[in-house]
Amino acid sequence: MIRVVFVCLGNICRSPTAEGIFRKLVNDAGLSHVIEVDSSGTSNWHEGGPPDERSTAVAKTRGIDLSLLKSRQAVADDFNHFDYVIAMDGSNHQKLLSLCPPGREDRLRLCLSFAPSVSLTDVPDPYYEDGFDAVFDMIESAGQGLLAEIQDTHNL
Ligand code: 4NP
Numbered sequence: 001m002i003r004v005v006f007v008c009l010g011n012i013c014r015s016p017t018a019e020g021i022f023r024k025l026v027n028d029a030g031l032s033h034v035i036e037v038d039s040s041g042t043s044n045w046h047e048g049g050p051p052d053e054r055s056t057a058v059a060k061t062r063g064i065d066l067s068l069l070k071s072r073q074a075v076a077d078d079f080n081h082f083d084y085v086i087a088m089d090g091s092n093h094q095k096l097l098s099l100c101p102p103g104r105e106d107r108l109r110l111c112l113s114f115a116p117s118v119s120l121t122d123v124p125d126p127y128y129e130d131g132f133d134a135v136f137d138m139i140e141s142a143g144q145g146l147l148a149e150i151q152d153t154h155n156l
Contacts, residue, residue, distance in 0.1 A: 002150060005034045005078055006111070007096060008088040011041030011071040014123050015088055016051040017136055018111065020064040022143045031156060036083070040074040042095040047071055054078060058132045079104040086111050086146065088139075089122035112138065114145030 006018035019039035025101045026035045050056070051066045059066045079085060085100075085108045087093035096108055113120050118138045126135050150156065 001036050001085075002034060003082040004038070004084040004086065004146070005074075005082040006037075006039040006073065006086045006088065006151075007042060007074050007078075007092055008039075008123075009041055009043050009092060010046045010052075010127065011039055011043075011051065011073075012046045012052045013055045013126050013132075014135060014139065015039035015041065016066050016069045016071075017055050017059060017141065018086070018088065018139045019060060019069065020059050020066045021062075021140050022135070022140055022146070025143050025147050029151075031147075031151075031154075033156060035150065036155075039069070040072050040078065042074055042092050044073040047073060052127065054132050058136050062136065074099065076101055079107055083107060084109060084146070084150070086114075089125070091122075091130075103146070111141075111142045114149065115142035116145070117141060 008015040016039050017042050019037055023037045026032050037083040049071045051069050056066045077098050087096050088111050111123055
């Protein structure tokens, strides 16, 4: 099994969106028996809660159901369980690095490094602003790039 976790701050906007998009890409590629997908947040602010309704609404218009997901905080052991720990922005990348057990740093990657057509480094935090559609689009682009890299690396 290849395991992927997407990590943002609250685990209610960007990373659940990424989990839903990537799970659909994996399913569409017929790889759901090989690739496991999850998401988490570097904070515990929304622990146990559902995704933000604005993220859920945008995902629904794209055929993706986020309504059953629940927020959980990232833990150091995620670096043992998941092969790919995908940070949604530089701030979360920093926090994850401080959690990361020695020798596991190569599992940590930035989401938009998989989306060369997007000219940003960080997926913008949409919580206090808007832009949920744009966030969806850039995460979708990164998801396609990540899946292609996994297929290439693991001969899938
Ligand atoms: P996320 O967005 O990290 O994409 O889930 C946020 C969600 C909640 C908060 C900030 C960002 N908050 O301040 O509660």
